[in-house]
Amino acid sequence: MRPQWANRGALAFLFGTPAMLGLIGFLVVPFLMAIGLTLTNQKLLSPQDTRIVGLSNYERLLGLTMIRQDSVLGVNGDTGFERVRDVTRRTPRLHGYKPLGQAEFGSTRLVLLARDPIFIQSLLNTILFAVMVVPLQCSLALALALLVNAGLPGQRLFRTVYFSPVVMSMVVVAVIWAFLFNRDLGLINQFLSWATFGKFQPVDWLGNPATAMPAIVIMSAWQGAGLQMLIFLAGLQAIPKELYDAARIDGATAFQRFLHVTLPGLSRTIAFVIIITTIAAFGLFTQVDVMTQGGPANATSTVMFYAIERGVRGQDIAYGSTITVVYFVLIATLALLQQRFFARRAGS
């Protein structure tokens, strides 16, 4: 017999209401608002009324086009190209476009134009960050997991040490590493200089567009790897020990055991770890906000940083929302693609 209490729908409703109200009010509603706002010109504070502007926010954000120019004879008799600004002013279709990049082929050149070059650059920066940090962080995490799992005395202590940066605030970590990366006094330059007997030229890690993002990558992998390490550890412990014994009896070397027992046994865990690391990488914000504010020369501006920069600090809510919607579509697509890819790999 079912207990009569357990059938009370009204009671279940009562129990669930606070949580559901919270989720709907602070997750579903803002999410729907995000989509709705992207179709308007909503500002945080504005004397003008909010209007529906269709898809123009998306055009502003994602507008990309290419023009081809032939070289022309200049006043002094030398050949050159017309200024891009003059072309975009003259051509109605190209109003509001700014140059993003260009390539010359003899007497013609191709110019890539974007409505919002900083967003395109931020998007590329974010992808670059993910492409660098995901392999680094995941392989570091796997290496740490294998080390912790190697059965050395004190392994629990090592596990704790490797995991410790994960619980620390990213702000604290970023502040410490900003000192480590300092050009003249930072420990990293000091160490590299010492290790190369002074041959190493000090690098302004965070002040140089070429090294700022790699520096943030290294710090982020260091901070986050402990989390993935624990997930890998759980995966490692789920692999039956008999498989290792069988492989050893068959004469497999340690590396062969890793390749043919450990890796296949971890395939689902690896897929999961790569997905969560990638999604986290696309949300890169705190490190940039604390260490570089998007600089130098926008080299570390990311999608989320730019969304906050425009949507909050610039008070352009509609445009900021458009950026975050694009961000959401991006991570949702990634998650789906990766899941399908790994599901097929695991199935075959």
Added chain:
Amino acid sequence: MKPPLNSKTAAQRIATYAIVLLFVVIFVSPFLFMLMASFKPNQQIFSDLSSIRAFLPVGSISLQNYRDVIGSSGIGRFALNSAFITIVTVCAGLFVNSLAAFALARLEWRGKGMVLGLIVVLLIIPLEAIAVPMMLMVAYLPTLGFEGGLSIQWSWLDTRLVQIVPFVANAFSIFFFYQAFSDIPRDFDEAAYVDGATPFQVYRHVIVPLSGTTFATVAIIQGLAAWNQYLWPVIVVPSEGARPLMVGLQQFFRFQTEWGEVMAYATLATLPVFLAFIFFQRWFVQSVMGSGVKG
């Protein structure tokens, strides 16, 4: 967890140990540097940098940096704000989310599957994706104010409330509780109902006492997120009144050139988490492993 010890030669083990210790150095040294620098005057931090002294408590060691930071930076107020936000979020979150999970896992009602499905879908929406429109929303929510008598203010900006309420209900926590509660044998509830217990009593006296680890896990995950929160307060708490510790640290770092004081600030901001981590590390580790494997 038993490792294949037998096949390893002594040389292999020493090599492995060396790598393990190398990583220990890599993971510990930044924190060690922070801690040691926080006790040293600025000049000495610079002069110690080129040697191992950077990681040692040598030279002129004092609490002067801490005195200066506590005296002048507003860190006390920010720390109280963060503590308040964290404690309230965790307590309310544990109650609200576990109660919802109880309804989902232990009570029969129509539409349950749909609600559960919705919660799983909501798991994939990160705060980042909704932060900007949510800022607009909270800018127009009503709250009680006490300036010049009791009054209603039409904005949540610059309050502690805005750093708490959106994070109490948590799809992940509900899902985590739901899985844990579903694993508890049904017989326990049935017995209690036969004895005349109400569902709330079953929740309070059967399910909650059996789920200590789950509560600890959720408390850690939500508490850590609340204490380390940065993106959201950066957006909705522009002035100092309700500012949390991490935003305080970022501001202090940006406008301060005294390294020792910045390190003292960072150490103080880390201390509560560090202590909690040392005392409850078993749960910290379990929380991640549990959430990672199941989630």
